[in-house]
Amino acid sequence: MESKSHFWLLATFFLTTAPLAEAQQPKKVPRIGYVINRSGPMQFDEAFRRGLRELGYVEGQNITVDYRWGEGKEERLPDMMAEIVRLKPDVVVTAGTPAVLAAKNATRTVPIVMANSPDAVRDGLVTSLAHPGGNITGMSIFVPELTGKRLELLKETVSKLSRVGTIWNTANPGNAPLLTDTEVAARELGLVLQSVGVRNSDDLDGAFVTMARSKAETLNVLSDGFMVTNRTVVTGLALKNRLPSIYPSDVYVDAGGLMSYGASLPATYHRAAYYVDKILKGAKPAELPVEQPMKFELVINLKTANQIGLTIPGWTLMKADRVIK
DSSP states (O other), X not given: OHHHHHHHHHHHHHHHHHHHHHHHSOOOOOXXXXXXXXXXXXXXXXXXXXXXXXXTOOBTTTBEEEEEEOTTOGGGHHHHHHHHHHTOOSEEEEESHHXXXXXXXXXXXXXXXXXXXXXXXXXXXXXXXXXXXXXXXXBOOOTHHHHHHHHHHHHXXXXXXXXXXXXXXXXXXXXXXXXXHHHHHHHXXXXXXXXXXXXXXXXXHHHHHHHHHTTOOEEEEOOOHHHHHTHHHHHHHHHHTTOOEEESSHHHHHTTOSEEEEEOHHHHHXXXXXXXXXXXXXXXXXXXOOBOOOOEEEEEEHHHHHHTTXXXXXXXXXXXXXXXX
């Protein structure tokens, strides 16, 4: 009888302690690879982190985020993506055509979330917005539809405008079709487009010299990680050459540029956290439709306008979402 009671005591012990041991096993903390091709954190990245916090994720507690910054140098992206993939992340978050392409080439299995991409379908990143297919989803900011609007804003701001200078990063494969869109929009508005391609920061001074020789009256910038990284140089050269300038993002206006019009990038980065959450909870990227932004902003820097001797028309100012005085 005693041996039987010992048996049942032992059995009871193992049955009651097994669930406890299971409960004490540490849960796997999700790992996010975060690869952005510019020089370090900005308000966009804080918007992404805020989105994670709102969804209950706290870095260092129940989620790990490995940050990598490309410094605006496309040639660094393949190695950075390969390094991130070796860390076995649950999701990779990135932005811009070169970085998303690098992520796509690095893995066909790890889910990839685009915090933004100019035209994800045309750039071959996804099959369609509604049905992305593959392992990529996120935000596509459909820049082509906004290009003409930026040129319209320049035309209504600068009287008798005829020649627009445009600088763009030739190392970014997503920029060539955007330049074509810009050329089409310029012709429709009766403007002559003077485009100047650059590949590194050393080319920027020469680009402005070229535009001055061609008598460009305003500046339009095709934005990407390289341009954002060099935004202070670009806006400074525009100011030095007294060129009214327009950009796709307000980070340039905050750095001294004249105007910006485009999707709110903090909003798209914030939305990227939603995709991360869905994927961590079991959703497949192929089944999560690519979204387009709902919020667009016109930002004007009146301090810069005064410095270059330009009066912004009242009807343009009335449309602005934010004015820097």
